[in-house]
Amino acid sequence: MAEDNKGFVIKDRRSFGSEAEKPSSETPEESREQKESEVKEEAAKTEEKTASSEEVQLPEVNFSTFIFSLSSSAFFHLGEIEDPSTGTKQKNLPMAKHTIDILGMLKEKTEGNLTEDETQLLTNILYDLRMRYVKDKS
Numbered sequence: 001m002a003e004d005n006k007g008f009v010i011k012d013r014r015s016f017g018s019e020a021e022k023p024s025s026e027t028p029e030e031s032r033e034q035k036e037s038e039v040k041e042e043a044a045k046t047e048e049k050t051a052s053s054e055e056v057q058l059p060e061v062n063f064s065t066f067i068f069s070l071s072s073s074a075f076f077h078l079g080e081i082e083d084p085s086t087g088t089k090q091k092n093l094p095m096a097k098h099t100i101d102i103l104g105m106l107k108e109k110t111e112g113n114l115t116e117d118e119t120q121l122l123t124n125i126l127y128d129l130r131m132r133y134v135k136d137k138s
Contacts, residue, residue, distance in 0.1 A: 063110075063118050067103070071125045074099040078132050093136060100129045 059065045075081045077096035079089045107122050114122070 063114065064121055067106075067118075067122055067125060070099055070103055070106075071129060074103070074129050075132075078129070078136060080132070091136065093133070096129075096133055096136075100126070100133055103129065 072081065074096050076083070077092045077099060079091035082089050103122065103126050107126060110122075
C-alpha cells in the first residue's frame, strides 16, 4: 500500500488588533504583500517626521563643539546655567567635578594632537571651570 506524502499546511488563526474583526479572504502571499506595504508606509511616515524635526540647524560636529558641549554640562552642574525644563538653577558639585575631570582627561590624552586654537580653548575652559568649582566647593 503506497501512502501519498503530501506534507501538511499550517494556518495561523491568531488575530491581531483590528485585523481580528475582518475575515480574511486573501492568500498568504497577498497578506504578506499588504503587510510589507503597510510597513513601508509607516517607515515613510516616520522618516517624514524625522526629516521635519531635523530642520533645526545643529552645529558642525568637531572637537571644539564637543568641548563646548561638555563645558555646558559642567556649567549646568555648577548652577551657572538654568535647567531649560524648569527654569531653575541647581548645583550638583559631584557631577560638575566628574565633567571637569573628563575634560582634564581629554586634555591629557589629546596633547600634541590638537591645533593651537583647540589647545587654547580646552586650557581656558578647564581653568575657568576649575576656578568656579573651587570657589563653589569652599
